[in-house]
Amino acid sequence: MRFLILSQYFPPETGAPQVRLAAMIRELLGLGHTVEVVTALPNYPHGQIFPDYRGRFYRLQDWEGVRVHRVWMYAATGAGIKRLLNYFSFMLTAFWGLRKAQKPDYLFIESPPLFLGITGYLAAKRWRVPLIFNVADLWPDSVKALGLMREGFALRQAEKLEAWLYRKANYVTVVTESVRHILINEKHLPAHKVLLLPNGVDTQLFKPQPADAAFRASLGLAEDKQLILYAGTHGYAHGMEVILQAAQLLTDTNVLFLCIGGGSDKNRIQQLCEHKGLSNVLFWSPQPPEFIDRLYSLAIAGVSTFRDSPLLECTRPAKTLPIMACGKPVLFSSAGEGARLVTEAQAGIVVAPGDSKGLAEAVRRLINDPDYAAQLGRNGRAFAEKHLKWSLVVADWLQQLLVKG
Numbered sequence: 001m002r003f004l005i006l007s008q009y010f011p012p013e014t015g016a017p018q019v020r021l022a023a024m025i026r027e028l029l030g031l032g033h034t035v036e037v038v039t040a041l042p043n044y045p046h047g048q049i050f051p052d053y054r055g056r057f058y059r060l061q062d063w064e065g066v067r068v069h070r071v072w073m074y075a076a077t078g079a080g081i082k083r084l085l086n087y088f089s090f091m092l093t094a095f096w097g098l099r100k101a102q103k104p105d106y107l108f109i110e111s112p113p114l115f116l117g118i119t120g121y122l123a124a125k126r127w128r129v130p131l132i133f134n135v136a137d138l139w140p141d142s143v144k145a146l147g148l149m150r151e152g153f154a155l156r157q158a159e160k161l162e163a164w165l166y167r168k169a170n171y172v173t174v175v176t177e178s179v180r181h182i183l184i185n186e187k188h189l190p191a192h193k194v195l196l197l198p199n200g201v202d203t204q205l206f207k208p209q210p211a212d213a214a215f216r217a218s219l220g221l222a223e224d225k226q227l228i229l230y231a232g233t234h235g236y237a238h239g240m241e242v243i244l245q246a247a248q249l250l251t252d253t254n255v256l257f258l259c260i261g262g263g264s265d266k267n268r269i270q271q272l273c274e275h276k277g278l279s280n281v282l283f284w285s286p287q288p289p290e291f292i293d294r295l296y297s298l299a300i301a302g303v304s305t306f307r308d309s310p311l312l313e314c315t316r317p318a319k320t321l322p323i324m325a326c327g328k329p330v331l332f333s334s335a336g337e338g339a340r341l342v343t344e345a346q347a348g349i350v351v352a353p354g355d356s357k358g359l360a361e362a363v364r365r366l367i368n369d370p371d372y373a374a375q376l377g378r379n380g381r382a383f384a385e386k387h388l389k390w391s392l393v394v395a396d397w398l399q400q401l402l403v404k405g
Contacts, residue, residue: 002034004101006120007110008090010039011063012050014261014286015233016199016318017110017136017380022073023202025066027394036104037068038097040090043230045233045262045286047077058096059121069097078264079395099125106401108132108173112139114158117165132401133169134197138179141311142237163187168176171401173197178314178337192339200393201321203385205289208327208377209297216298226367229299231292232319234263239307242333244273245356246363247281255363257281257303259291291324296326300373301348301366306334308353316341321388324380327367330372333359347380 006023009017025035041053053059053070061068073090078083094116107129109120117133124131140158166172166189173195174180180196183189213223221227234240240259247257257280259269266283273281287295296302302323306312313336320338323330330348332339339350349365351358366373 002102003028003106003108004098004104005035005037005108005110006039006094006098006116006123007037008036008040008087008113008116009044009110010042013042013044013169014288015044018044020136020199021110023200023390024197024394026064027390028398029065030391031395031398033075035066036101037063037066038094038101039070040073040093041070043073043075043077045077048076049075057093058100060100061385067101069100071097087115091115091119094119095123103127104129106130106132108134109169110134110136112137114165115159117161117169119387121168124176131169132171132173132195133165134173135173135179135183138182138311138314141182169193171195171404173397175199176314176316176337182314192275192404195397195404197397198322198393199316199318199388200390201325201384201388202289203325203389206285206293206296206322206384208381209293212294212297215294221256221258221298224254226254227295227299228255228257229292229295229302229323230257230259230261230304230319231287231295231302231322232260232261232304232317234259234266234269235402236265237307237309237312238263238265239305239333239354240265240269241272242305242354242356242359243276243303244269244276244281246359247278248276249356249360250363250386251278251280253364253367255280255367258284258295258299259283260287260295269286292322293326296322296328299328301329301331301363302326303331303359304334304338305332306353307339308335311367312353313337313339320348321384324388327377327381328347329376330380331362331366332361345380345383346376347375347383367389 011022012019042050057072059070071093074085076086107124171193175198183194184191270283304317304320316338324347330342332342332350334353342348347363
């Protein structure tokens with residue numbers, strides 16, 4: 001089969017959508033399918049087009065044997081009118097990339113942004129091919145639940161667009177069982193058109209390995225520091241204040257929280273860290289997966305956080321899966337499906353969202369009981385190999401598509 005993927009985000013950018021799409025494409029290619037991509041000139045997370053891509057409207061690239069059509073868009077980050085221009089500009093310029101692409105058997109749309117679904121619908125209608133609308137984030141429900149969008153005309157129109165796209169799509173793909181339940185039981189989508197494509201992990205890239213002392217030295221990380229790694233998006237939904245608050249409670253230890261990534265809330269969190277005068281929290285820019293894998297060899301644990309919101313309980317954070325695959329215990333400050341996954345795998349310690357005291361106590365337990373920490377890590381690795389490998393995840397999704405198609 002021939003798949004065409006339309007996404008605003010794609011490697012060489014770093015981030016959950018980019019990693020997920022890259023892994024999915026590799027598996028599809030390995031199974032003998034053909035894939036083509038239409039995406040934006042890389043600009044995430046800094047909101048600036050990467051230097052090697054500037055001064056162009058369109059660029060055709062070969063990415064691991066895949067034709068990638070990149071088009072200009074208004075690069076921006078944060079919220080407000082600039083972010084809307086960012087979304088709407090790609091919604092329009094993506095037509096040029098689609099014009100260059102071959103007719104697929106399936107057109108796969110990565111959302112958010114929700115508006116890209118309009119572009120995808122029109123292209124699928126012109127080609128007369130099935131449209132697969134992938135819901136990585138239940139938008140606008142998520143921004144409404146977090147208070148980032150108030151009741152009013154804009155929210156009502158966004159909800160209407162969401163419902164319209166769900167109706168027009170031949171299939172709607174979701175990343176968790178909880179979102180699948182919402183779409184079927186609350187948004188009343190027919191069960192036959194909702195497919196499950198959860199986050200997976202590359203267990204060959206992310207794997208347990210001995211601590212790399214030379215790598216630690218090259219990074220300037222002191223040997224006596226007990227490293228806890230947060231590797232992922234720094235967004236408002238992630239409620240990273242809990243990490244800073246836990247760090248305040250751990251100043252009597254040699255724990256160092258290392259937060260790697262970008263996002264709309266990173267500047268605020270960094271400023272809050274500086275205001276608190278914390279020396280046991282560091283912030284680094286986004287890094288490629290290969291770097292993160294090596295860094296986990298130096299860590300005693302990985303941490304994942306979310307704010308207290310019923311809608312966020314529907315998520316299964318992608319950042320938890322590399323932690324498990326690397327054989328490190330997960331410190332999970334949230335509730336819902338992600339918490340159930342960590343608990344089922346016996347791969348870490350779960351505390352309530354925003355519970356900084358509980359998070360600090362969990363860190364102390366791992367430090368004081370290294371055998372317990374090691375067992376949690378082994379459990380996580382075993383669970384990842386059995387249930388979370390991308391090869392299993394994509395094969396199951398394809399089977400759903402073939403059966404329901």
